[in-house]
Amino acid sequence: xxxxxxxxxxxxxxxxxxxxxxxxxKCLGGEVSCLVAGTNCDKVAQELCKVQGVAKILVAQHDAxxxxxxxxxxxxxxxxxxxxxxTHICAGASAFGKGLLxxxxxxxxxxxxxxxxxxxxxxxxxRTIYAGNAVCTVKCDEKVKVFSVxxxxxxxxxxxxxxxxxxxxxAPSPVGQSEWVEQKLSKSDRPELTSAKVVVSGGxxxxxxDNFKLLYDLADQLHAAGKKTRLLxxxxxxxxxxxxxxxVGISGAIQHLAGMKDSKTIVxxxxxxxxxxxxxxxxxxxxxxxxxxxxxxxALKKK
Amino acid sequence: xxxxxxxALVGVKRVIDYAVKVRVKPDKTGVVTDGVKHSMNPFCExxxxxxxxxxxxxxxxxxxxxxxxxxxxxxxxxxxxxMGADRGMHVEIPPKDYENLGPFQVAKILAALAKKEGxxxxxxxxxxxxxxxxxxxxxxxxxxxWPQGTFASEVTVDGEHLTVEREIDGGLETVQLKLPAxxxxxxxxxxxRYATLPNIMKAKKKKIDVMKASDLGVELTSRVKxxxxxxxxxxxxxxxxxxxxxxVAKLKESGHI
Numbered sequence: 173x174x175x176x177x178x179x180x181x182x183x184x185x186x187x188x189x190x191x192x193x194x195x196x197x198k199c200l201g202g203e204v205s206c207l208v209a210g211t212n213c214d215k216v217a218q219e220l221c222k223v224q225g226v227a228k229i230l231v232a233q234h235d236a237x238x239x240x241x242x243x244x245x246x247x248x249x250x251x252x253x254x255x256x257x258x259t260h261i262c263a264g265a266s267a268f269g270k271g272l273l274x275x276x277x278x279x280x281x282x283x284x285x286x287x288x289x290x291x292x293x294x295x296x297x298x299r300t301i302y303a304g305n306a307v308c309t310v311k312c313d314e315k316v317k318v319f320s321v322x323x324x325x326x327x328x329x330x331x332x333x334x335x336x337x338x339x340x341x342x343a344p345s346p347v348g349q350s351e352w353v354e355q356k357l358s359k360s361d362r363p364e365l366t367s368a369k370v371v372v373s374g375g376x377x378x379x380x381x382d383n384f385k386l387l388y389d390l391a392d393q394l395h396a397a398g399k400k401t402r403l404l405x406x407x408x409x410x411x412x413x414x415x416x417x418x419x420v421g422i423s424g425a426i427q428h429l430a431g432m433k434d435s436k437t438i439v440x441x442x443x444x445x446x447x448x449x450x451x452x453x454x455x456x457x458x459x460x461x462x463x464x465x466x467x468x469x470x471a472l473k474k475k
Numbered sequence: 476x477x478x479x480x481x482x483a484l485v486g487v488k489r490v491i492d493y494a495v496k497v498r499v500k501p502d503k504t505g506v507v508t509d510g511v512k513h514s515m516n517p518f519c520e521x522x523x524x525x526x527x528x529x530x531x532x533x534x535x536x537x538x539x540x541x542x543x544x545x546x547x548x549x550x551x552x553x554x555x556x557x558m559g560a561d562r563g564m565h566v567e568i569p570p571k572d573y574e575n576l577g578p579f580q581v582a583k584i585l586a587a588l589a590k591k592e593g594x595x596x597x598x599x600x601x602x603x604x605x606x607x608x609x610x611x612x613x614x615x616x617x618x619x620x621w622p623q624g625t626f627a628s629e630v631t632v633d634g635e636h637l638t639v640e641r642e643i644d645g646g647l648e649t650v651q652l653k654l655p656a657x658x659x660x661x662x663x664x665x666x667x668r669y670a671t672l673p674n675i676m677k678a679k680k681k682k683i684d685v686m687k688a689s690d691l692g693v694e695l696t697s698r699v700k701x702x703x704x705x706x707x708x709x710x711x712x713x714x715x716x717x718x719x720x721x722x723v724a725k726l727k728e729s730g731h732i
Contacts, residue, residue, distance in 0.1 A: 241650065242613065243622050267643040271625045274578070274610035278617035283579040283699045286608045300707065301606050302497045306506055307705050313698040349622040350652045353638070357646035370731075394732070416731045433710055437729055439722065445715075454713035455725050467719040472732060 173202030173294060174256070177226075178249065178263040178272065180240070181208065181216040189264030189321075191223065191328035196321040198225045198329065199291045200260055205230060206336070207252055209237045209245055209343075217338060224330040227337070234343035239352025242272040247344040249276050255341070258316065259294070265320035273320050282314035289325040304433060324413035324434060370394050370416045373432070377421020377442060377461055386465045387420060393472040421461045424449030441465065481535045481632065481654070483526045484594040485560065486585055487519040487542045489551040490605040503703040505574075515551045518600025520558075521660040524667040525630060526598045527559035534632045535596065537561050541588055543581050544568050549683055556678035557670030563683035564588065568695070572688075575697040578606075580688070582614035587691040589619055595655035596637075601626050602659075612659035622652040626661040 175197040180187040190206075197204045205228040208217050217231050230252060236244045249272075253261065261276065263269035265287040277284035290298035292309065297319060301308045312319075372391045374384055417435035422428060424440075424447055432438065433452060440453035443460050450456040457464060491497055492514040497506045515523075529535040540555040542548035543566040552563035566584050568576055589597050597619075602609035616623035624630070624639030628647065631638040637652045642661045670678070688695050716722045726732045 239648070239650070242625075246617065267626060267641070270609050271613060271623070274613035275617040275623065277610075278579065278582060278614035283577055283697065284610060285699070286610060296702065299607075301704070302491075302506065303604065303607065304707060305497050306499050307707050309702040309705075311700045311702050313700070348653075350650055353649040353651055355643070355646065355648045416726075433707070437726075437731060438710075438713075439726070450715070451712045452710040454729075455722055456713065456715040457719070457722050458715060464719050468722065471719055471723045 173200065173259045175200055175202060175204050175260040175262065176230075176249075176252065176256070176258040177204060177206045178245070178261070178269070179206050179208045179216065179220060180264055180266060180268045181210065181213075183210055183212055184215065186216050186219050187264070187266065187268070188328060189266050189269075189323040190220075191331065192323040192326040193262050193264045193269070193321040194223060194226060194329040195326040196288070196291060197260065197262055199326075200294050202259065203227045205256070205258070207232065207249065207341075209234075209240065209248055211235055211238050219331070221336045221338060222332050222334050223336070224332070224334040226329075226334055229336045229338050230341045231338060232341045232343050234346070236343065236346035236348075239355075240268060240272075241350050241352055242275045243347050243350045245272055246275050246279055247347060248341075250279055251344050252341055253280065253316070260317045260319070262319050262321055265322050269320040273318050277318040280316055280318065282316050282318055283312070284318040284320070285310060285312055286320050287322050288319050289322050304431070368412075368414050370418070371412055371414045371432075371435070372418045372420065373422060374420050375422030375428075377423075383462070386462070386469075390418070390420075390465055390469045390472075393469050419449050419453070420465060422449055423447040424452070481529070481596050482537045482592070482594040483529065483535045483539065483596040483598055484585065484589050484592060485519075485522050485526045485538060485540045485555065486581070486597070486599045486611065487523060487540055487551050487555050488516040488600070488603045488605075489513050489542060489544055489548045490516045490603055493517055493604055499704055499706050503705055505701070505704050513547065513551075515554050516600055516603045516605075518602060518604070518660055518662070519555075520600075520667040521662070521664050522598040522600050522658075523555045523558050523560060524665045525627075525658075525660055526596075527668075528665065529596075529630075529632065530559065530561075539564060539592060539594065541566065541585065543576065543584055543688075544573055545570065552683055553675075553678050554670065556681045556683075557675040558668060559674070560681075562681055565683055565685045566688055566691070567685055568688065572695045575700070576695065577697055577699055578608045578610035579614055580693065580695050580697060582611050582618055583693045584688055584691055585611070585615045586618035587693055589615070589655075591691065597621075597655075597657040599657070599659045601661050612657050616657035619655070619657070622656045624650060624652050624656060624658040627658050628661050628663045630658055630664070
């Protein structure tokens with residue numbers, strides 16, 4: 173039994189979800205290898221060598237891997253699989269992993285398993301369906317198990333203490349069907365939503381966009397206190413599991429609750445005592461947000 | 476290839492309506508579907524809308540819509556026809572097989588149909604809101620050996636290429652794909668229209684071909700088996716606090732501030 177983890181990176185550094193995927197791979201038992209493909213992989217390969225629990229780092233360098241396009245990475249993974257015969261292939265369930273793994277699986281003639289939250293045994297996985305409103309356990313009898321890993325469900329593998337061996341793998345000839353043009357990442361001194369320790373989320377109770385200033389002030393205050401804080405505005409189907417989730421003026425529609433139920437602590441501020449959000453909140457404050465949010469910001473300042 | 480020569484195949488899935496609170500069956504074999512409102516998967520609606528807009532811009536000459544599943548899928552196909560698709564195809568799946576029908580089998584059907592119909596664009600939703608798999612588009616592209624523009628927030632047709640802006644973690648990415656290609660729609664690609672009454676009437680006259688997976692040479696066996704479907708662990712409601720001070724005290728106690 174052996175597992176290949178496909179590393180996600182920005183050329184400059186390893187994307188954190190890769191460490192969660194490595195942890196999931198370690199749960200399976202057997203040897204864990206990591207494949208790093210890119211235009212210039214040295215830095216990331218060195219970083220990966222030190223990650224605990226990884227036996228081997230396979231490095232494939234080619235200009236065709238610019239942007240880590242699935243059309244180009246798939247033949248590389250297939251060639252690697254042919255050579256090493258892994259029983260499992262996985263990656264983080266990010267846009268990268270979700271885009272890539274089903275393509276690889278189809279080429280291997282197997283059905284993949286998406287976004288797993290638990291590994292019961294090497295062929296039995298747990299995942300959520302209906303936006304987290306049900307939990308499904310599946311048994312996969314495919315010859316190779318291909319799966320993506322929900323980052324918030326597995327701890328990150330420690331980034332020191334490892335001593336993996338490096339091995340070069342040759343790149344198959346480029347496919348040339350697709351070309352990476354550009355990437356526009358939202359620039360912010362704030363952490364990524366999915367990695368924020370604290371998320372302040374505002375809903376309809378705020379009435380107009382101008383009132384979001386109230387939340388920015390609160391978020392800034394928490395951020396200044398050394399907690400990586402992000403503000404979430406509007407409803408996006410996002411899965412968040414921060415340490416602290418503050419829902420302001422959110423009544424708690426089903427989709428919303430599904431996205432944040434894994435938060436460690438939930439605070440809800442809403443003037444409607446019957447709002448569904450109070451059914452999941454650890455601390456609920458029934459009050460007019462326009463009054464109490466500034467009070468809370470002030471109280472945090474004084475602290 | 477002239478852009479107006481593009482022909483599009485759009486996949487649509489019939490799912491439990493997004494506003495319904497799903498209930499897990501007591502025997503844990505799945506969720507309750509009987510007597511529950513079903514609709515077109517919202518991401519599929521976006522895919523249909525995009526195909527129809529491309530047709531209105533004369534970049535696509537024909538929009539064929541396909542659904543795989545029981546008889547009722549024809550209602551979902553009719554909805555797409557009322558939105559402006561030209562004709563429908565229903566791949567009827569017997570109930571016994573439908574239980575185990577996964578994205579891989581659907582991808583095989585879509586790839587076979589894409590070849591049979593000679594389309595050069597397959598448009599799908601990025602994922603279904605029931606199984607949340609997010610796989611069908613990628614697998615269809617793999618089976619056809621076509622490039623894939625997943626999680627699209629903007630699609631531009633430009634001669635023999637598609638430029639696709641994609642939603643990725645923390646921002647947007649632009650890729651250029653050689654046609655033929657598979658595109659999967661994300662939430663912000665467009666806002667689907669409502670079908671008007673005249674268009675709903677017109678859609679009744681449009682043709683829906685019915686076929687079986689075996690007619691397309693697709694085997695429906697699955698090697699992934701659902702062992703159980705359960706309720707997620709419930710969070711228990713905590714306490715209501717009386718004031719901001721009490722809230723701050725609680726947050727201090729639990730080490731959050």
